[in-house]
Amino acid sequence: DAGITQSPRYKITETGRQVTLMCHQTWSHSYMFWYRQDLGHGLRLIYYSAAADITDKGEVPDGYVVSRSKTENFPLTLESATRSQTSVYFCASRAGTYNSPLHFGNGTRLTVT
Amino acid sequence: RKEVEQDPGPFNVPEGATVAFNCTYSNSASQSFFWYRQDCRKEPKLLMSVYSSGNEDGRFTAQLNRASQYISLLIRDSKLSDSATYLCVVNSPMDSNYQLIWGAGTKLIIKP
Numbered sequence: 001d002a003g004i005t006q007s008p009r010y011k012i013t014e015t016g017r018q019v020t021l022m023c024h025q026t027w028s029h030s031y032m033f034w035y036r037q038d039l040g041h042g043l044r045l046i047y048y049s050a051a052a053d054i055t056d057k058g059e060v061p062d063g064y065v066v067s068r069s070k071t072e073n074f075p076l077t078l079e080s081a082t083r084s085q086t087s088v089y090f091c092a093s094r095a096g097t098y099n100s101p102l103h104f105g106n107g108t109r110l111t112v113t
Numbered sequence: 114r115k116e117v118e119q120d121p122g123p124f125n126v127p128e129g130a131t132v133a134f135n136c137t138y139s140n141s142a143s144q145s146f147f148w149y150r151q152d153c154r155k156e157p158k159l160l161m162s163v164y165s166s167g168n169e170d171g172r173f174t175a176q177l178n179r180a181s182q183y184i185s186l187l188i189r190d191s192k193l194s195d196s197a198t199y200l201c202v203v204n205s206p207m208d209s210n211y212q213l214i215w216g217a218g219t220k221l222i223i224k225p
Contacts, residue, residue, distance in 0.1 A: 033213075042200075042217040043157070090156055098204055098211050099145035104156035 003027075006091050006105035014113055019078045021108045023091030029103075030096040032074040034058075034066065036087040043090065049074055081112045116140060117203050119216035127224055130191055134219045136201030137183040144211065145204040146184045148175055150197040151218065157200055160186075188221075196223045 004025040013019050034046040045058030047066040055066050063085060065077045078085055091105040118137045126132045146163035161168065163175040163184050174187040188195055198218040204211050
């Protein structure tokens, strides 16, 4: 089915471990985004990508790494997970025109113990 | 002043009533505007884009007031299922690009 999918849906990991969250979209959207949302708070942008091999930092990039070798995939890696990175992570994509809306994946709920 | 501001609520509204809330933005050069709804800890879902002339989708009406720099969302004949957090998003110029700036959301509770 067309759309944007994230995996895993739920992840529990230990402090210091590396974790990769996957995001895949089938629309060939040029823009992709990673947000985190902490309980009771709004969305905060971690990283975004305007096209394959083009990525840029958002509001809260520290402790995260992204790559985009293919248009459809935008994985997010936590190099050494910390408890403060416990959150819900949303991936989103949109087409290249400025008035295109974002479409979100259904999120990954990450717990770092 | 925050770039995009919303009243956090909650708005407690009886079923069947009409409710409206606004979202103000600070950058007068902002180009596109959207309303999303988010159910508890689920992904935000696009409710509607906001066009300059205003637009309606069933019970929902969105308006843009460029002079006063706000967008509004009106919900008529509210349903229990309308209970959610409503997020506004503004596409604003930043440096040489455009950035999507999110409001923190307005919580709406529809009561039977």
